[in-house]
Amino acid sequence: MKAKLTLGNNVIVKLDPDNKMIKTRSGLQLYVDTSFEPEKHVVRIGTVEAVPKELIYHHGKSGYPWKTTMELKVGDRVVMYFLAIQNCLRPERKTYWREGNTTWISIKYHNIYAIILDKDIQPINGYLFVEPVEDPEFLRMQKEYERIGMEQVDTRDLSKTDVTYGKIKYAGKPNQDYADDYKSDQFHDEYLGDTVVMKRIRDIPVEYEYHAKIDDGSKLYRIQRHDILAILNNSYGG
Known part of the structure; x- marks a missing residue:
């Protein structure tokens, strides 16, 4: 690969090796059948090998869904949206190529979540990485029950709730504009x-738990600011 610049908001990424094995907490390595639920085994991390000179954006027109700052450079390690990677690898799309065991894809900039640094994670494209947490009100009631010597029975059906909760761990720069007028x-x-309180349908895991590598394998959701329904406590203001 010698290309350093691309066109049309495309980024060329060399994917990490296939996720054919998982490593247990005890250190045992197990081979997995990646043909079962293949979306969970898609390689989501890679190294940037070419970037566009600038990002093209026209409000209200098809193409790039938001206006943001170009933050990638050649050599960056990145984590990406698994469905976009799957689409890149479809033979009819012709947006990937292989040499031996190495695979490259041409992926749109907006499908890249974050840059992976040595001791940090830098979300891009306006993304926030949040850790899932329990419903604060449920925890408050649980403590109240404990205070009076009772045990709270959890009768909730979380699959029927419209929201979920998380704590912001990594934050990217806000996007400057959205093609959708209802987002900001x-x-x-x-x-x-x-x-924060989030829309449940937007709480997409950054990595599949068995192959999680970034942030020591922590479970992280990726959202954007317009996915936030409420902020329950503000760490800056106390």
């Missing part, structure tokens, strides 16, 4: 450590 990053005042 300009009316949020969130900080690292804040507990």
Whole structure:
């Protein structure tokens, strides 16, 4: 690969080796059948080998879904949206190529979640990485029951709830504009450590748990600011 620049908001990424094995907490390595639920075994991490000179955006027109800052450079390690990677690898799309055991894909910039640094994670494209947490109100009631010597019975059916909760762990820069007029990053005042209420359908895991590598394998959801329904506590203001 010698290309360093691309066109049309495309980024060329060399994928990490296939996820054919998982490593248990005890250190045991197990081979897995990646043909079963293949979306869970898609390689989501790779190294950037070419980037566009600039990002093209036209409000209200098809193409790039939001206006943001180009933050990638050649050599960056990145984590990407698994469905976009799957689409890149479809033979009819012709957006991948292989040499031996090495695979490259041409993926749109907006399908890249974050840059993986040595001791940090830098979300891009306006993304926030949040850790899932328990419903604060449920925890409050649980403590109240314990205070009076009773045990709270959990009768909730979480699959029927419309929201979920998380704590902001990593935050990217707000996007400057959205092609969808109903979305905006300009009316949020969130900080690292804040507990937020999110739309459940938007709580997409950054990595599949058995192959999780970034942040020591922690479970992280990726959302954007317009996915936040409420901020329950503000870490900056106390």
